[in-house]
Every structure is written in structure tokens, then in C-alpha cells.
Amino acid sequence: MDSCVVNSPLGFTRIKGDADGIVSINVLNSEETPSEHIPDVLLDCVHQLQDYFEGNRTTFSFKQNPKGTDFQKKVWQALTKIPYGKTLSYLELSKQLGDVKAIRAVANANGKNPLWIVVPCHRVIGTDGSLTGYAGGLHRKQWLLNHESPVTQQTLF
Numbered sequence: 001m002d003s004c005v006v007n008s009p010l011g012f013t014r015i016k017g018d019a020d021g022i023v024s025i026n027v028l029n030s031e032e033t034p035s036e037h038i039p040d041v042l043l044d045c046v047h048q049l050q051d052y053f054e055g056n057r058t059t060f061s062f063k064q065n066p067k068g069t070d071f072q073k074k075v076w077q078a079l080t081k082i083p084y085g086k087t088l089s090y091l092e093l094s095k096q097l098g099d100v101k102a103i104r105a106v107a108n109a110n111g112k113n114p115l116w117i118v119v120p121c122h123r124v125i126g127t128d129g130s131l132t133g134y135a136g137g138l139h140r141k142q143w144l145l146n147h148e149s150p151v152t153q154q155t156l157f
Contacts, residue, residue, distance in 0.1 A: 002039035005032045006046055009053055010140045013116070015042050021065030024114040025049070027136045052117065055147075058084035066114045075109035082123040085148045089127045111135055117144065 001023065003016045012032040016024045022045050038046050044062040051057035066076060078097055082088050088096075090110070094103040113121040116136060122144040126132040134141035 002041050004035035004038050004042050004046070006038070006049070007034050008049065010136070010143060013049070015045055015049075017041055017045065017063075017065065021063035022115065022118075023065055023067060025116045025118060026114070027116055027140065029137075049117065053147075058148075060118045064115060064118065066119070068109070068112065068114070071105065072109040072112055075106055076113055076115070076119045079110065079113065079119050079121055079124070082120055084120075085150045087123050087125045087145065090124055090132070091127045093124060107133075120144075123148075 001016055001018050003014060005012055005014050005028070007013070008027070010027055012028040012030070012034070014024070014026050014028055014032070015022065019041055022042070025045070045060075048057055048060050048062055052060075066073070068076065074097065075093075078093060090103050090107050091100065093110075094100050094106045097106060110121045110124055111133065113119045113135075122134060122136075122141045124132075131138050131141055131145075
């Protein structure tokens, strides 16, 4: 398994993967030293994340291989269908998956998402529109939603 650490506008990010695909992308809550060398199997992911942060990418096409249960993978797949710049509530997501009573299980699977940003768990909000739990911290969730928002703030000057 290859690994690297890159810097992003939201902090240092660790990427892990191999020839079968990217296994995890995690934002770190600590200072790290960025990798001097990016392994070839991780390069496409690194470039696509850079494009995303620069505002030049709304979807990801590199090979992914997240590890999880069948249910978690089903939830993560549903998350990838939430369009860039849009949000969905946990309740709506549970309905889409066919079981409104599974809202807690859906939220739990959402919280175990191993592919930060790429599987856009940050696009899931509370039914009342509030920002709810986010493994990377609510400040990052807010930043990502603002970054993806089609509405740009006008400045006075």
C-alpha cells in the first residue's frame, strides 16, 4: 500500500492506495510534512484533488477501492450521486436507499466514508438545513459547501 501526504486549503491530507485504486483520503488534524515524492499510483488522485480545490473539477475519475461493508458501500455509492453544489438531508438519503428507518445506519456509514471529498459526505445536512456532524470538522464542511456553491458573494468594492 502506497501513501503520501499533500497540503490542501483545509489542511494536510493523507492518501493511500495501490494498483487496485485509492483506498483512503483523510484530512489530518495535525501538522505533517508533505511527501517529497508522490507514488505513481497516487498521482492521478493528487492531481484531481488539486483541480477540485482550484475550482476546475466537479467530479472524480481516478480508480477507487474503498474498504467497507456492503451496506456502507451502498451508502457511499449513493453519496456520489449528490450533484456538485447541491445538498441532501440524511432523511432524503435514507428514502433514496429504500428505508426511511435506516437513517441512523445511513448517518453512521456516512461518517465512516474513507474517501474525503471524493465521496461527498459533506453534502449531507440535517433535515432542517443545519450542518450536522462531519468527521473533518464542521468548519471544513462549511468551507467545502461554500466552495461548491453556485452562488458567489458579491463584494462592495
